Amino acid sequence: MVTRSLRFKKLVAASVLLPFASILCHAQESANADLDSCVVQEQTILTAKGAGLGVVAGLGAALFGKNKDDSIKKAAIGAAVGGAVGAAAGFATAYYTAIDTCYKKNPSWIPESKIERTKDYARVKKEIRYDPKRDGAKTLVSKIDMPATAKAGDKIDMASRFIAMTPDGSEANVAFERKLTVIEDGKETLLPFPGKVKEDRTVEPGENIETSRLPIPAEAKSGTQYRYEFAVSMAGKPASVAAQTVTVQ
Known part of the structure; x- marks a missing residue:
C-alpha cells in the first residue's frame, strides 16, 4: 500500500x-x-x-x-x-554591438552566469596555506576552461575557476569583470561582451567555477581569434585576472 x-x-x-x-x-x-x-x-x-x-x-x-x-x-x-x-573589425564588432544594443533595450534577456562551488573553505585554506591575518580577503583566478577552437555559429561555454577567501570564513562579496577582444589579421579590437560586463555576486568561500556562454558569429572568418578575459576582486584589492583564446576553424 x-x-x-x-x-x-x-x-x-x-x-x-x-x-x-x-x-x-x-x-x-x-x-x-x-x-x-x-x-x-x-x-x-x-x-x-x-x-x-x-x-x-x-x-x-x-x-x-x-x-x-x-x-x-x-x-x-x-x-x-x-x-x-x-563592420569595423569585421562582422564581430557589428554582431556583438547588436547583441549589446538588444540587451540594453531588453535587460530581462541578459543571461545570468552560473556559479558552482567545487572546494570548501577548509580544503582551499589547506591547499594554498591561507593565513587570515596575513592574507585578509583573497581572490585568485586559477584558469579558464574553454575550447581552443570553435566553428562559426557555435556557442561555447567559458568556465572560470577562482577562489574567494575571507578571514572569518563567511560568504564572499566579489566583483566580476569580463572583457572580449577579437584578433583578426594581427589587429586587436575590444568588443562589447555579450552579457554583464561588471557585476557583484555573493559566493561561498572556497573555490568556485563561474560559467558564461559566448556565441561565435555565424559570419566569423576562419583564423579569427576571440580572447576572453575574466577578473575577480574583493574588498577593494587589485583584481586577479586570467585570459583564454578560442580560434575559429
Whole structure:
C-alpha cells in the first residue's frame, strides 16, 4: 500500500510539474528567438549606416572627378568601403554591438552566469596555506576552461575557476569583470561582451567555477581569434585576472 501511495504521489507531482517545465522551456526558446531577431535587425541598421557613410564619402570624392564615369566609379567605391568600415573589425564588432544594443533595450534577456562551488573553505585554506591575518580577503583566478577552437555559429561555454577567501570564513562579496577582444589579421579590437560586463555576486568561500556562454558569429572568418578575459576582486584589492583564446576553424 505504501509503495502504491508513493507511486501515486510521484505521478501527481509529475503531472503538475511537467506543464510548468514545458512553459519555462518554451519561454526560454521564445526569448532566444526574440534575441536572434533583434540582433539581425540591429546588424542590418549598423551595416546600413556604414554603407551610407561610404556613399557620402564616395560622392564627396566624385565632385573632384574629371568626368561622369569617374564620379560614378568613385561613388560606388565609396559605398563598398563604407560597408566594410561599418563592420569595423569585421562582422564581430557589428554582431556583438547588436547583441549589446538588444540587451540594453531588453535587460530581462541578459543571461545570468552560473556559479558552482567545487572546494570548501577548509580544503582551499589547506591547499594554498591561507593565513587570515596575513592574507585578509583573497581572490585568485586559477584558469579558464574553454575550447581552443570553435566553428562559426557555435556557442561555447567559458568556465572560470577562482577562489574567494575571507578571514572569518563567511560568504564572499566579489566583483566580476569580463572583457572580449577579437584578433583578426594581427589587429586587436575590444568588443562589447555579450552579457554583464561588471557585476557583484555573493559566493561561498572556497573555490568556485563561474560559467558564461559566448556565441561565435555565424559570419566569423576562419583564423579569427576571440580572447576572453575574466577578473575577480574583493574588498577593494587589485583584481586577479586570467585570459583564454578560442580560434575559429
